[in-house]
Amino acid sequence: MPTLWIALFALVLSVVGYALGRRRAMVSADGDIRNLHSRPNYYGVNAALTGLVPAFLVLALWTLGQPLFLQNSVSGMISDAQIEETGSLGLVMSDVRRVADGLDQAVAEGAMDAETAGNVRIDLTDVRARLGEVGVALGSAVSQETLRAAQAYRAQSSFGDLLKTIVVLGIALAGISYAVMRTNATFRARNVVESGVRWLLIAAASIAILTTVGIFLSLIFNTVEFFRLYPAGDFFFGTTWQPSFTGRGGSSQLGVLPLLWGTFYISLIALAVAVPIGLFSAIYLSEYASPRVRSVAKPLLEVLAGIPTIVYGLFALLTVGPLLLRVFGDDTVGWMQGGTAVMTAGLVMGIMLIPFVSSLSDDIINAVPQAMRDGSLGLGATHSETVRQVILPAALPGIVGAILLAASRAIGETMIVVLGAGAAARLSLNPFDAMTTVTAKIVSQLTGDSDFSSPEALVAFALGMTLFVITLGLNVLALYIVRKYREQYE
Structure with missing residues (x-):
């Protein structure tokens, strides 16, 4: 399931959690709002946030981490000879991802079925031509090694997406269930919600600082490597x-x-x-x-x-x-x-x-x-x-x-x-x-x-x-x- 759809389903679950939390609070107070510690909306917001925030956090980390995991997993299938022929492992993996996306597009458009996409071989099928029919342009012929790595990348990516859907929605459901179960008339929902919102605001404010640190780190290592190869004095004081x-x-x-x-x-x-x-x-x-x-x-x-x-x-x-x-x-x-x-x-x-x-x-x-x-x-x-x-x-x-x-x-x-x-x-x-x-x-x-x-x-x-x-x-x-x-x- 695409990430956007997972996020939308999590939002729907949070809306349901809001309604359940608010209803549970009113039931525990026998329908009298004066018996509640907080206003009913706080109980609903607490249930919604308890399910939504952890789910979105896991979804973001999973979405960022899955491509790195897949690349490390599939890169072991690439031989040193192909890396030397192509120039770098990054270029080889770029071809692998492009072929994997092309196979997914071919299956989606009906140009080949899922079983064929998983078992196709270059000695029996012109993969470059087949993918070109569905609008996927490849700069060079696809080797069997690249095709095999692309098929593995595609299979692992599909399994990862399925597992991501189950885990994220499961966390949302578990959080909402936990929040609803501990909801009662004496529960300090307002205190919990305001504390949670404060931490969310702190996290949002920290993004600017973390972005600055990330920019600095992305530059500093290559800058140090440059000054190992080229004199710093010639760089800072050179006039040519x-x-x-x-x-x-x-x-x-x-x-x-x-x-x-x-x-x-x-x-x-x-x-x-x-x-x-x-x-x-x-x-x-x-x-x-x-x-x-x-x-x-x-x-x-x-x-x-x-x-x-x-x-x-x-x-x-x-x-x-x-x-x-x-x-x-x-x-x-x-x-x-x-x-x-x-x-x-x-x-x-x-x-x-x-x-x-x-x-x-x-x-x-x-x-x-x-x-x-x-x-x-x-x-x-x-x-x-x-x-x-x-x-x-x-x-x-x-x-x-x-x-x-x-x-x-x-x-x-x-x-x-x-x-x-x-x-x-x-x-x-x-x-x-x-x-x-x-x-x-x-x-x-x-x-x-x-x-x-x-x-x-x-x-x-x-x-x-x-x-x-x-x-x-x-x-x-x-x-x-x-x-x-x-x-x-x-």
Whole structure:
């Protein structure tokens, strides 16, 4: 049974458990709600959560763990010769999973029955052609070893899904039964439910921390491996980025300074565009605009935040770049050699960040107490003087935090840079030169077949770790500024 259907059945059981728990509580109180320790709904919620939460937890762990278990189980059927021929065990297992999914699809569409799918042989059947008839495209012929592993993977996956269904629904039923049996008029259902909800909220809040730890761990091991193969000093202080892909990084120059310079240069131009426009628009919308104008202008401004970054990249490539080239190109002042440049990406990225700066600044300005405005106006200050001398100083810590968060967003942008700034890694002060950033090079280093034993591929993880540390530092600095100075104005 698919995971979604199992989850839906568990939800149905929890609804039934809610009704049973509530009914059991009312029966134990002889129908008089005054005899209950808690309100009847708490008894129903207790029964529902007691069955649903453990079932969903087991379902999530099983869904994540089953593919790993199957891969470890089936990988023993793959010979070393086939691994050497294919290139890696991961590529072989990818073919195994693709063939197994193709057999399942063939059975589902009636192209072959389940018994045939489990016993088919390549010397009797053209498996690649049979699977191609049902829309499963395979890049190469299927070997008998791959087919046998796929059949085992398919059989074990089917058994695992069946066992998962039984276990998850059994846990849901057992939890609901236990909760209903201990339900009585004196049971402290409200205390139990509130304690359980508190732990659920703690678990939800912990996801952000665990995600950060997971990102860090996913980067750190490959970063350490990269620095074993390539000197850290050459990486952090090198001024040339020139990967050669000729093996083991013997002639590669992987200095990160040109990439960091391009990243900060483009981000600086983006902030120079986004901060004034975003801040001024926030001041206008919060202090000067009428409610009718604000109700129209604010949603229109925030529409920019919903535009995909690839669309901004196309706008930079097809519109902004050619426009700047006509103004600053060879036919005029000769500063710009092509449409892709730091200025192109910076201007478009700044437009993308305008709603980010505007929305955060607008919320921060609106959070300034009205009493401060009234006090300033009462002392004879004009509206503009109140904005300059009272509201903006009071909101300044939050505005600075918003700007730093926008900076971290600009540093992590990829698609606008790829399409608007070019791919040249250089140290230049000319904003009309083509440059590139850390994120763009991470994409290029991992595009295509990557040999993760070479510095040219592993350097992507070192670049990612560098970017992770920079953006994390900006976010921490923004939170520190907001918390440090916010108390003065409350």
